[in-house]
Amino acid sequence: xxxxxxxxxxxxxxxxxxxxxxxxxxxxxxxxxxxxxxxxxxxxxxxxxxxxxxxxxxxxxxxxxxxxxxxxxxxxxxxxxxxxxxxxxxxxxxxxxxxxxxxxxxxxxxxxxxxxxxxxxxxxxxxxxxxxxxxxxxxxxxxxxxxxxxxxxxxxxxxxxxxxxxxxxxxxxxxxxxxxxxxxxxxxxxxxxxxxxxxxxxxxxxxxxxxxxxxxxxxxxxxxxxxxxxxxxxxxxxxxxxxxxxxxxxxxxxxxxxxxxxxxxxxxxxxxxxxxxxxxxxxxxxxxxxxxxxxxxxxxxxxxxxxxxxxxxxxxxxxxxxxxxxxxxxxxxxxxxxxxxxxxxxxxxxxxxxxxxxxxxxxxxxxxxxxxxxxxxxxxxxxxxxxxxxxxxxxxxxxxxxxxxxxxxxxxxxxxxxxxxxxxxxxxxxxxxxxxxxxxxxxxxxxxxxxxxxxxxxxxxxxxxxxxxxxxxxxxxxxxxxxxxxxxxxxxxxxxxxxxxxxxxxxxxxxxxxxxxxxxx
Amino acid sequence: xxxxxxxxxxxxxxxxxxxxxxxxxxxxxxxxxxxxxxxxxxxxxxxxxxxxxxxxxxxxxxxxxxxxxxxxxxxxxxxxxxxxxxxxxxxxxxxxxxxxxxxxxxxxxxxxxxxxxxxxxxxxxxxxxxxxxxxxxxxxxxxxxxxxxxxxxxxxxxxxxxxxxxxxxxxxxxxxxxxxxxxxxxxxxxxxxxxxxxxxxxxxxxxxxxxxxxxxxxxxxxxxxxxxxxxxxxxxxxxxxxxxxxxxxxxxxxxxxxxxxxxxxxxxxxxxxxxxxxxxxxxxxxxxxx
Numbered sequence: 001x002x003x004x005x006x007x008x009x010x011x012x013x014x015x016x017x018x019x020x021x022x023x024x025x026x027x028x029x030x031x032x033x034x035x036x037x038x039x040x041x042x043x044x045x046x047x048x049x050x051x052x053x054x055x056x057x058x059x060x061x062x063x064x065x066x067x068x069x070x071x072x073x074x075x076x077x078x079x080x081x082x083x084x085x086x087x088x089x090x091x092x093x094x095x096x097x098x099x100x101x102x103x104x105x106x107x108x109x110x111x112x113x114x115x116x117x118x119x120x121x122x123x124x125x126x127x128x129x130x131x132x133x134x135x136x137x138x139x140x141x142x143x144x145x146x147x148x149x150x151x152x153x154x155x156x157x158x159x160x161x162x163x164x165x166x167x168x169x170x171x172x173x174x175x176x177x178x179x180x181x182x183x184x185x186x187x188x189x190x191x192x193x194x195x196x197x198x199x200x201x202x203x204x205x206x207x208x209x210x211x212x213x214x215x216x217x218x219x220x221x222x223x224x225x226x227x228x229x230x231x232x233x234x235x236x237x238x239x240x241x242x243x244x245x246x247x248x249x250x251x252x253x254x255x256x257x258x259x260x261x262x263x264x265x266x267x268x269x270x271x272x273x274x275x276x277x278x279x280x281x282x283x284x285x286x287x288x289x290x291x292x293x294x295x296x297x298x299x300x301x302x303x304x305x306x307x308x309x310x311x312x313x314x315x316x317x318x319x320x321x322x323x324x325x326x327x328x329x330x331x332x333x334x335x336x337x338x339x340x341x342x343x344x345x346x347x348x349x350x351x352x353x354x355x356x357x358x359x360x361x362x363x364x365x366x367x368x369x370x371x372x373x374x375x376x377x378x379x380x381x382x383x384x385x386x387x388x389x390x391x392x393x394x395x396x397x398x399x400x401x402x403x404x405x406x407x408x409x410x411x412x413x414x415x416x417x418x419x420x421x422x423x424x425x426x427x428x429x430x431x432x433x434x435x436x437x438x439x440x441x442x443x444x445x446x447x448x449x450x451x452x453x454x455x456x457x458x459x460x461x462x463x464x465x466x467x468x469x470x471x472x473x474x475x476x477x478x479x480x481x482x483x484x485x486x487x488x489x490x491x492x493x494x495x496x497x498x499x500x501x502x503x504x505x506x507x508x509x510x511x512x513x514x515x516x517x518x519x520x521x
Numbered sequence: 522x523x524x525x526x527x528x529x530x531x532x533x534x535x536x537x538x539x540x541x542x543x544x545x546x547x548x549x550x551x552x553x554x555x556x557x558x559x560x561x562x563x564x565x566x567x568x569x570x571x572x573x574x575x576x577x578x579x580x581x582x583x584x585x586x587x588x589x590x591x592x593x594x595x596x597x598x599x600x601x602x603x604x605x606x607x608x609x610x611x612x613x614x615x616x617x618x619x620x621x622x623x624x625x626x627x628x629x630x631x632x633x634x635x636x637x638x639x640x641x642x643x644x645x646x647x648x649x650x651x652x653x654x655x656x657x658x659x660x661x662x663x664x665x666x667x668x669x670x671x672x673x674x675x676x677x678x679x680x681x682x683x684x685x686x687x688x689x690x691x692x693x694x695x696x697x698x699x700x701x702x703x704x705x706x707x708x709x710x711x712x713x714x715x716x717x718x719x720x721x722x723x724x725x726x727x728x729x730x731x732x733x734x735x736x737x738x739x740x741x742x743x744x745x746x747x748x749x750x751x752x753x754x755x756x757x758x759x760x761x762x763x764x765x766x767x768x769x770x771x772x773x774x775x776x777x778x779x780x781x782x783x784x785x786x787x788x789x790x791x792x793x794x795x796x797x798x799x800x801x802x803x804x805x806x807x808x809x810x811x
Contacts, residue, residue, distance in 0.1 A: 315641055315700065318626075318634055318672030325596070325625020333622035341610030392606030396667060399570045400623045401595040407623065519574060 006100055010108030014082055015115045024116070027078050031120040034070055035127030038063055039134055047211075047218050048228040049239040054135035056142035057149075057246030061210050063128040064149035065231055067121055068157050068205045073187045075120070076161050077180060077468050079113040083169035083275075092278035102272040106166050110268040113162030121158070125150050137241075145246045152249055153206035156260035160204055163264035163271070170274040177379040180467045188475075201256035207231070209257075210247065217244045325401045327410060334414035337387075338380050350376055350422055357425030365429050366438060367490045371478040373422045374449065374488065375471070381449060382466045384415050385457025385510060389517075398518045408454065408514050412507060415450025441489025444496035444503070448487045451503035451510070458513035522549060522583065522674055524569075524705055529578035531564050531729075539564040540729045543578065551701045553720030553737075554709040555802055561729040562709040563603055566679050569707065570600040582675070596625065599673030601664050603680045603709075609653030613644050613663055616652055620667045631670075638666040641696060643689065657684035665693065669700075676706045682715055694719050713799045723798070727806050737798060744796035744804065749781045751791035761787075766807050768800045 018024055037043040045051065045062045052058035086092035095105070128146055133139055164183070168174040174182065191205060200208035211229045218225045221242050247253070353373040357365045385408070388394040397403060420427070423442060430438040449470070456466035477485030483493035529543040540561040545552075554562045567573040569580060571591035580587045582594040607616055614635055621631040639645040642662040647655070652663065661684045668676060678697075682690045697706055698719050710716060716723060716737075723740060725733040733740065748768070753761060754776045761767065761779065765787055769780035780794060781787050782804045 315637055315669060315672070315696070318630055326627075329622035329626070329628060333619045336615065337608065337611070337619055340608075340615065387608070391608050392604065393608065395567070395570070395572055395602040395605055396600065396620065396664075397623055399572055399595060399598060399600045400620075401592050401625050403595075518572075 003104060007104055007108050007111070010100070010105065011111040011115065014109065014112035017085070018082065018112070018116055019119070024119075027075075027116065027120055028123060030070075030074075030078075031123040032127070034066060035063070035124050035131070038066055039127065039131045043232060045214075046230050046238060047214055048225055049237055050218050050222060050225065051238050051241055052214065052217075052244040053137050053241050054132055055138040055140070055243065055245070056132060056146040058244050059128050059132040059135070060146035061149040061153075061214075061244075061246065063124050063131065064154045065205070065207065065210060067124050067150070067154045068207075069231060071117060071120060071154070072157050072161050072205060073184075074468065075117060075158070076165055076183050076187075077464055079116050079162060080165040080168060080179075081464075082109050082112060083166070084175060087278060096278040102275045102277055103269055105277075106170065106268045106271040106275055107265075109166045109169075110159075110163050110264060110271075113165055114159055117158040117162060118155075121150060121154060148246070148249055149206075149210070152254055152257045153209065156257045157204050157206060159264040160260040160267075163267035167267050167271040167274070170271040170276070177382050177463055177467050180464060181378065181471055184468070184471045184475075199256055201253045202259070204260065206257070209253070213247050214244050217242055325406065327406055330406055330410040331413050334410045335417060338383070338414045338418060342380075346376075354422065354425035357423070358428050359425075360429070362429055362433050362435060362438070365426050366488065367478075370423060370426045370442070370488055371474065371490065373426070374419065374445065374478075375474055377418055377422055378467060378470060379463075380418060381415055381453040381470070382457070382463035384411050384450060384466075385454040385514075386461050386463055387457075389461045390463070394517070403518050404511060404515045408458075408507075408511050412450045412454050412510070415453055416446055419446035419449050438489060441494055441496045444499040445487040445489065447503040448499040448506075451506035455506040455510040455513065458510045458517065522705060523547070523581075524675065525579075525581040525584075526569075527579050527581075529565070529568065529580065530576050531561075531568060531573065532576040538576075538729045540568070540575075543731050545724065545731070545734065547705050547707070547722075549701065549703055549705055550721035551697060551706045551708055551719050553716035553723045554707065554726060555713065555716060555723060555798075556726035556732075557806060558711075559728075560726040562726055563679055564729075565726070566600075566677050566707065566709055567602075569675075570598065570602075570677050571595055572600075594675065597671070597674040599668035599671060599676040601668040601678040601681050603683075605664055607652040607655075607660055607663055610651055612651055613639065613648045613655075613666070616663060617666055617670060621670050624671045626671060634670060634672075635666075638669055641669075642666045643692065658686060658689060661685055662689065674704045676700060676704060678706070679709045680711070681708065682710065682712060690715070713797075713802055717798045725802065725805050732805055740798065740801040741796050744782070744801050746793055747782060747784055747804070748794045748796040748800045749783060749787055749791040750778060750794040751781060751788055752776050752778045766803050768803045 034043065043066050045065060086095065125147060129141060132141065132146070168179045168183065194203035194205060195208050197203050197208070200212050203209065207229070215227065222240065353369060353376060357369040357373060360369055388397045397407065423446060426442060427439065430442065452470060453466045456469060457463065473485050473487065476482045478488040478490050481491045483491045486494040487499045489496065524547040526543055526545040530541045531539045533539050543565060554565065556562050564573065568575050571587055571594060575588060585593050587594045611619065617635045617638065618631060621635065626634065639648050642665055644659065644662055644666065647659060652660065655663065661681070665681060668678060682693060685693060694715060697708065700706060701721070708716065708720065720737060723735055723737050724731060752773055752775055758770065758777055766782040767779055768782050771778045780800070781791065782800045
C-alpha cells in the first residue's frame with residue numbers, strides 16, 4: 001500500500017511538473033497539428049491506389065497508426081528528460097535520501113511518461129470523431145471500432161517507448177545527444193525488423209497487424225492489388241475505395257499487443273539496474289580517476305594552503321582598453337570551447353573521414369563520405385546557442401560587452417569552421433576536380449549547419465531540437481536524396497541558394513532570439 | 522566614476538514589484554546590500570549588471586544611461602552572480618581565457634591577469650584540472666576570478682562568500698577592501714560579518730523597498746543604548762522570543778545569555794551592550810515587518 005502510494009505520488013508530481021511546462025503545450029500543439037493534417041488529408045493511409053471508406057474502423061486505425069509512427073518516433077524526445085530534470089533541479093538529491101527504491105523510481109517515471117503520451121493521444125482520439133464526421137462518407141460513429149486501435153495498437157507501443165525513454169535516461173552515455181541519435185536510427189531499423197515477425201501483433205508499431213487485415217479486403221475486392229502500404233504524406237491518385245470494418249480483436253491479438261506493457265515493465269526494471277540514484281560519486285568516477293592521476297604530478301595544495309596564515313592579496317591594475325572588444329579572440333575562444341574535451345577516437349575518426357573524402361572518387365565523396373563527415377560532429381554543433389544557459393554561464397556572458405552580435409557571430413563562425421574542417425578533404429577533392437558547383441553547394445551546407453544549430457539552440461535553450469531536426473533533414477536530404485532537403489548537394493536538383501537564404505534567415509532569428517534572452521535576463 | 526540610480530523599479534507581474542523607487546548615488550567604496558530572502562537584492566544587482574531591464578527609473582554610469590546603452594558599463598563591469606555555472610570540460614585557465622575573450626581582453630594582458638587571479642584566489646595548483654571536478658568553494662573562487670578579469674571599475678558580487686571556508690572568506694574580504702580604494706564594489710550577502718568588516722556604506726532592503734542608506738557607524742550610533750545582554754533560565758526563552766527581538770543567544774552555566782534589541786531595558790537585570798550590525802539589521806527589518 002505504501003509502495004503504491006509512493007508510486008502514485010511520484011508519477012503524479014512528475015506529471016504535474018511536466019504539464020505545467022511550456023514544452024507540454026508544444027506537445028499538445030503537435031497532437032492537434034497531426035489531427036488537423038489528417039483531417040485535411042495531408043496525412044493518410046493508402047494501399048497502393050486504394051483507401052478505405054472513412055468509417056469508424058478506418059479512421060480510428062489511420063489516426064492510431066499515425067500516432068504510433070509520430071509519437072513512437074518523435075514522442076520519445078518529448079518525454080525523455082524527466083530523470084535529467086530531477087538531476088538538474090536538485091530534487092533528485094532529496095529523493096535519494098528517501099526510502100524510495102530504484103525500481104519504484106523508474107516505474108514512476110515510466111508511468112509518468114505514459115501519462116504524458118495519454119494526454120497527447122486523447123486529443124487525437126477525440127479529433128478522430130471529427131475527422132470521420134468531416135469526411136462524411138460514413139457518419140455512423142462506432143466508438144469501439146474507433147477507439148480499439150488506440151487502445152490495442154498505440155497505447156502498448158507508447159508504453160514500450162516510455163520505458164525505453166527511462167532506460168536511455170539511466171544509462172550514462174545514452175542520456176544526452178548520442179542517445180537521441182541512436183534512438184532515431186533504432187526506430188528506423190526497428191520498423192522493417194518488426195515487420196518480418198511471424199505474428200504481426202508482435203510488431204511494435206502495429207503496422208503489419210492492420211495492413212494484413214486491410215490487404216485481405218483489398219485483395220478480395222481488387223484482385224489486381226499487388227501489395228503496397230503507405231502511411232504519411234502520401235501523394236498519389238486514389239483509384240478506388242473499399243469498406244474495411246476493422247480487426248477482430250481476438251484475445252490472442254490483445255494478449256500479444258499487451259505484452260508490450262510486460263516488455264515495458266522489464267525495460268523499466270532494467271533501467272533500475274543502471275539508475276545511479278543520483279549518487280554523484282557513481283557519475284564522477286572518471287573525473288576522480290583523472291584527478292588522482294593529476295595529483296601524482298601536483299602537490300595536494302588545498303590542505304597545505306589552508307594551514308598557512310591568511311596572506312594579504314593584491315591585484316595589479318590592468319592596462320588594457322576593453323571598450324572596443326574585437327571579434328577574433330572570442331571566435332578563437334569559441335573554437336577552443338567547441339573542440340575541447342573530444343577524445344582521441346573522435347579526432348581519429350574525423351581525420352579518417354577527411355582522408356577518405358580526399359582519396360575517394362568525387363561521387364562517393366559527395367554521396368557517402370561528406371554526409372558521414374557532416375553527421376560526425378553533430379553533438380558539437382548541437383551545443384551552439386544553448387551552452388550558456390545549459391551550463392548556467394549566461395549571466396556572466398550576457399553582462400559582457402556586445403553579448404548579442406559579437407558572441408553569436410563568433411559561435412556561428414566556430415560552427416562554420418568546424419564544418420569546413422571536417423569537409424576539408426572533400427573541398428580539396430572538389431577543387432582538384434574543378435567542380436565549382438559542388439564547392440558552392442558545400443559552402444551552402446557549411447553555412448546552413450551552424451545557422452540551424454544556433455537558431456535551434458537559442459530558441460529551445462537545449463541541444464535536443466537541433467539533434468532531432470538535423471538528423472531528420474540529413475536522413476531525408478543527403479541520405480534519401482530529397483532535393484528540397486539536400487543541403488550537401490548529393491543530388492543534381494539541390495539548390496544551394498535556397499539553403500544560403502535560409503541560413504541568413506535562421507541566423508537573423510538566432511540574433512533576435514539572443515537579443516531577447518539578453519533583454520529578459 | 523559615478524553610479525546614479527534614480528527611482529529604479531522592476532515589476533514582475535501586475536502590481537508585483539521586485540524593487541520599487543530605488544534611488545542611490547554610489548561613489549568608490551564598498552556598498553553593502555543587506556536584506557532578507559526575496560528582499561529584491563538580486564533583482565537590483567541584475568539590473569545594475571545590465572541583465573534585467575528595469576520597469577521604471579534610470580541607471581547612469583558616468584552620465585551614460587546603461588539601460589539604453591549598456592556596452593560602456595559592460596566593458597568595465599565585473600559581475601559574480603549568486604547562482605552560476607562553469608563549463609565542466611574546461612580547466613580554470615581555459616575557462617578564464619574564454620571569459621577574458623568574451624570580455625574583450627587582449628591575449629597579452631589575459632595570460633598575466635589569469636596568473637595573478639589564480640594566485641589571488643588560491644587556485645594556481647588546481648588550475649589545470651577540469652572544472653567539473655571542482656568543489657563548490659573552488660567553483661565560487663573561479664567565479665570571483667572571472668569577475669575580476671577585466672579589472673572592473675564596477676564590481677558587483679552577489680553572495681560571494683557562499684561555499685568558501687573561513688580562511689578564503691577572510692582572503693576575499695581583504696581583496697575586496699583593497700579593490701574598493703579606487704572602484705565601486707557592490708556586495709550583497711546574508712552574512713552580516715562580511716559586510717561589517719568591509720562595507721563603507723550599507724543599504725538595507727526589504728520587500729523591494731530601500732529601508733536605510735547609511736554609513737555603518739551611523740547605523741550603529743542609532744542603536745546606542747538599545748542593545749541589552751540578559752541571562753535568563755532556558756525555560757523562559759520561548760516566551761521571550763515572542764516578546765523581544767533577540768539577536769543572539771549563548772548557553773551559559775546559569776542559563777542562556779540573550780542579546781536583545783529594544784528601545785527600553787527588557788528587565789532590571791539586563792545590561793547595555795555594544796551594538797553590532799546584526800542588531801541594527803534585525804531592528805530595522807523587523808521593525809519594518811511589524
